[in-house]
Amino acid sequence: MSTGQHDPAGQEPALGGGRREAAARRAGRASPRLGGEAALLHALEALHDQDSVVRERAAEALGYLDDARAIASLIALLADPNTQVRRRAVWALACAGDESAVPALAQALTDSDVQVRQYAAGALGRIGGAAAVDRLLEALARPEPNARVRERLVEALGHIGDPRAVPGLLTALRESNYLTYIVTLRRAITTALERIGQPAAPAMIKTLTDENPRAAAAAADVLGQLAAQFTDPCLRLQAIQALVEALRHDEPYVRRAAIRALGRAAPGIGDEDMQAQVVQALLDLLQEGPLEPPAPPTIMLWTPQGPIRSDAREVPSSDTGLDLRSDAIEALGSLHDPRAVPVLIEAAQDADSDVRRAAVLALGQIGARRPAEAGQIIPALAARLSDAAARPFSREARLCDLAAEALRAIGTPEALEALAAGRQGRTQG
Numbered sequence: 147m148s149t150g151q152h153d154p155a156g157q158e159p160a161l162g163g164g165r166r167e168a169a170a171r172r173a174g175r176a177s178p179r180l181g182g183e184a185a186l187l188h189a190l191e192a193l194h195d196q197d198s199v200v201r202e203r204a205a206e207a208l209g210y211l212d213d214a215r216a217i218a219s220l221i222a223l224l225a226d227p228n229t230q231v232r233r234r235a236v237w238a239l240a241c242a243g244d245e246s247a248v249p250a251l252a253q254a255l256t257d258s259d260v261q262v263r264q265y266a267a268g269a270l271g272r273i274g275g276a277a278a279v280d281r282l283l284e285a286l287a288r289p290e291p292n293a294r295v296r297e298r299l300v301e302a303l304g305h306i307g308d309p310r311a312v313p314g315l316l317t318a319l320r321e322s323n324y325l326t327y328i329v330t331l332r333r334a335i336t337t338a339l340e341r342i343g344q345p346a347a348p349a350m351i352k353t354l355t356d357e358n359p360r361a362a363a364a365a366a367d368v369l370g371q372l373a374a375q376f377t378d379p380c381l382r383l384q385a386i387q388a389l390v391e392a393l394r395h396d397e398p399y400v401r402r403a404a405i406r407a408l409g410r411a412a413p414g415i416g417d418e419d420m421q422a423q424v425v426q427a428l429l430d431l432l433q434e435g436p437l438e439p440p441a442p443p444t445i446m447l448w449t450p451q452g453p454i455r456s457d458a459r460e461v462p463s464s465d466t467g468l469d470l471r472s473d474a475i476e477a478l479g480s481l482h483d484p485r486a487v488p489v490l491i492e493a494a495q496d497a498d499s500d501v502r503r504a505a506v507l508a509l510g511q512i513g514a515r516r517p518a519e520a521g522q523i524i525p526a527l528a529a530r531l532s533d534a535a536a537r538p539f540s541r542e543a544r545l546c547d548l549a550a551e552a553l554r555a556i557g558t559p560e561a562l563e564a565l566a567a568g569r570q571g572r573t574q575g
Contacts, residue, residue, distance in 0.1 A: 185207065185211060186208075186211055186213050186215065186216065189204045189207040189208045189211065189216070190204075190208075190216065190219055191204075192204035192207075193205065193208075193219055193222075193223060198226070198228035198230065198231050199230075201223070201226065201228070201231045202228070202230050202231045202234045205220060205223055205231065205234040205235045205237070205238045206234055206237070206238065208220060208238045209234070209237055209238030209239075209240075209241035209242070210241070212241055212242055213242075214242065214244060216238070216242070217239070217242055217244050217246055217247055220235050220238050220239050220242070220247070221235075221239070221247060221250040223235035224236065224250055224251075224253070224254050224257075229259040229261070229262065232254070232257065232259065232262050233259070233261055233262055233265055236251065236254055236262060236265040236266050236269050237265060237269070239251060239269055240265070240268060240269035240272050240273070243272060243273050244273070245273060245275050245277060245278075247269075247273065248270065248273060248275070248277045248278050248281060249277075249281075251266045251269050251270050251273070251278075251281075252266075252270070252281035252284070252285070254266035255267060255270075255281070255285040255299075256285075260292050260294070260295060263290075263292070263295045263298075264294060264295055264298045267282065267285070267295065267298035267299045267301070267302045268298055268301075268302060270282055270302050271298075271301065271302025271303070271304075271305040271306055272302075272305070274305075274306045275306075276308070276310075278302075278306065279303065279306055279308045279310055279311055282299055282302050282303050282306075282311075283303070283310075283311060283314040285299055286299045286300065286303070286314055286315075286317075286318050287314065287317070287318075293330060293331065296318070296331055296334075297330060297331060297334045300315065300318065300331065300334040300335050300338050301334055301337075301338065303315060303338050304334075304337055304338025304339070304340075304341040304342065305341070307341050307342050307343070308342070309342055309345035309346060311338070311342065312339065312342060312345075312346045312349045313349070315335050315338055315339055316335075316349065316353060316361055318331070318335060319331075319332060319335045319358075319360060319361050319364050320356075320358045320360065320361050332360060332364055335364060336364045336367045336368055336371075339364070339368045340368055340371045340372060343372060343375070344372065344375070344376055344377065344378070344381070346368065346372075347369065347372060347376065347381055347385060348381075349365075350365040350368050350369050350372075350385070351365070351369070351384060351385055351388045353365035354366060354369075354388045354389070354391070354392045354395075354404070355391075355392075359395075359396075359397035359399065359400050362392065362395060362397070362400045362403075363397075363399055363400045363402075363403040364403075366389060366392055366400065366403035366404045366406075366407040367403055367406075367407060369385045369388070369389060369407050369411065370389070370403075370406060370407025370408070370409070370410040370411050371407075371410060372385075373385045373386060373389075373407075373410075373411035374410070374411055374412075374413050379416065379417075382411075382415075382416070383415075383417055383420055385411070386408070386411055386415055386420055386424065387420070387423075389404045389407050389408050389411065390404075390408070390423060390424055390427050392404035393405065393408075393427050393428075393431060398470065401431075401470060402470055402473055405428070405431070405470060405473040405474050405477050406473055406476075406477065408424055408428070408477050409473075409476055409477030409479075409480040409481075410480070412424075412477070412480040412481045413480075415481075421481065421483065422485070424481065425478065425481060425483045425485050425486055426485075428474045428477055428478050428481075428486075429474075429478070429485075429486060429489055431470055431471070431474045432471050432474050432475070432489055432493065434470075434471075469498065469500070469501070471493070471496075471498075471501050471504075472498075472500045472501055472503070472504040473504075475490060475493055475501065475504035475505050475508050476504050476507070476508065478490065478508055479504075479507060479508025479509075479510075479511040479512065480511070482511060482512050482515040482516060483512070484512065484516055484518070484519045486508070486512070487509070487512060487519050487522060487523060488522075490505045490508050490509050490512070490526075491505075491509070491522065491523070491526040493505035494506055494509060494526045494527075494529070494530060495526075495529075499535035499536075499537075499545065500537075502530065502533065502535065502545060503535070503545055503548060506527060506530050506545060506548050506549050506552055507548060507552065509523045509526060509527055509552060510523075510527065510548075510549075510551065510552025510553075510555050510556065511555075513527075513552065513555070513556040513561070514552075514555040514556050514557070517556075517558065520556050520558050520560065520561060521560070523556070524553065524556065524558075524560050524561050524564050525564070527549045527552050527553050527556075527561075527564070528549070528553070528564040528565075528567070528568055530545055530546060530548075530549035531546050531549050531550060531553075531564075531565070531568030531569075532546060532568070533545040533546050533549065534546055549568075550565055550568070550569075553565040
């Protein structure tokens with residue numbers, strides 16, 4: 147059986163061992179290829195076979211037959227002692243997409259088998275509807291030791307796209323500080339919120355000031371993805387204003403999320419006064435220099451006995467020695483605003499090679515977009531043609547190569563002349 151259209155639970159259970167062929171012969175008369183009433187009756191009868199693999203194959207056939215008369219029998223199969231049979235029953239109910247199966251699938255979210263719980267979440271996401279949203283939110287609020295199950299609950303809510311899920315998703319995000327969920331669950335939740343779209347925006351704007359930094363950073367991520375798509379210009383400006391204010395958040399990685407969000411939302415600003423405010427806020431950040439390493443956060447380790455608070459001093463942090471200047475420069479490049487050019491030219495000479503790299507890329511963006519600024523940008527880029535800085539163990543281009551590419555992108559005679567002169571100087575050197 148293939149995935150995709152015929153695998154709505156997201157992953158089909160595997161049949162294993164030499165019993166496959168024997169089961170196929172015994173349950174073969176229930177094959178969906180036969181079609182019609184006969185196949186349905188044979189499959190329903192095979193659900194009661196003593197061989198668990200026959201029952202599994204029969205459930206598979208019912209999933210393909212997609213007949214509402216099989217729903218009750220498939221629901222009963224969720225209590226089968228064999229985990230493979232239960233997995234296949236969940237898959238078949240997902241194929242059927244019948245809302246009458248929602249209560250049984252919700253019960254399957256408490257099954258002892260991890261994969262049954264995963265498939266049940268996927269099935270509820272496929273079926274959709276208010277009842278499925280309620281049951282998924284209830285499950286998300288319960289302790290769940292398996293990270294992938296929680297991710298599947300979140301993915302299902304995102305697939306349905308019901309705005310009522312927003313508070314529950316944010317609650318799950320605030321509680322996602324336990325070690326194994328920090329990255330993957332946050333990504334799943336932000337993706338789900340993005341799928342809900344504009345109806346989630348008011349809650350995201352409010353969450354930017356949340357005392358929980360993970361929730362605030364995720365809200366910035368979501369707004370950065372959605373702001374340019376908002377059909378309501380007032381809501382778009384409100385979101386961007388909130389992101390500007392988040393640049394002063396106490397937590398450095400919330401500020402970083404807000405900077406990156408502003409860079410992504412730049413095409414949707416559409417208001418000269420607001421753009422000027424964004425540019426000035428980013429320029430102010432550039433004057434602050436690197437930040438001090440943040441204090442280690444308190445995390446939650448989730449155990450079968452419940453959450454345990456733990457000091458995360460042993461947990462590696464990507465925020466140590468955080469320098470927001472490169473992010474601010476990248477955002478300024480996305481805005482293509484000439485007011486940033488003098489500061490970017492200065493940044494192109496910074497002692498930090500990452501800052502210089504970001505400045506060269508941003509200057510190239512602005513120069514290519516605004517030929518009137520090329521005159522002052524070209525000398526700054528030409529000065530970097532001898533800068534061979536590169537990130538260790540990285541395949542990224544050297545800084546001099548980025549400067550050359552920026553000059554080619556500007557493409558004016560002066561830019562190409564500076565590029566040729568730089569090449570000649572390197573050859574002679």
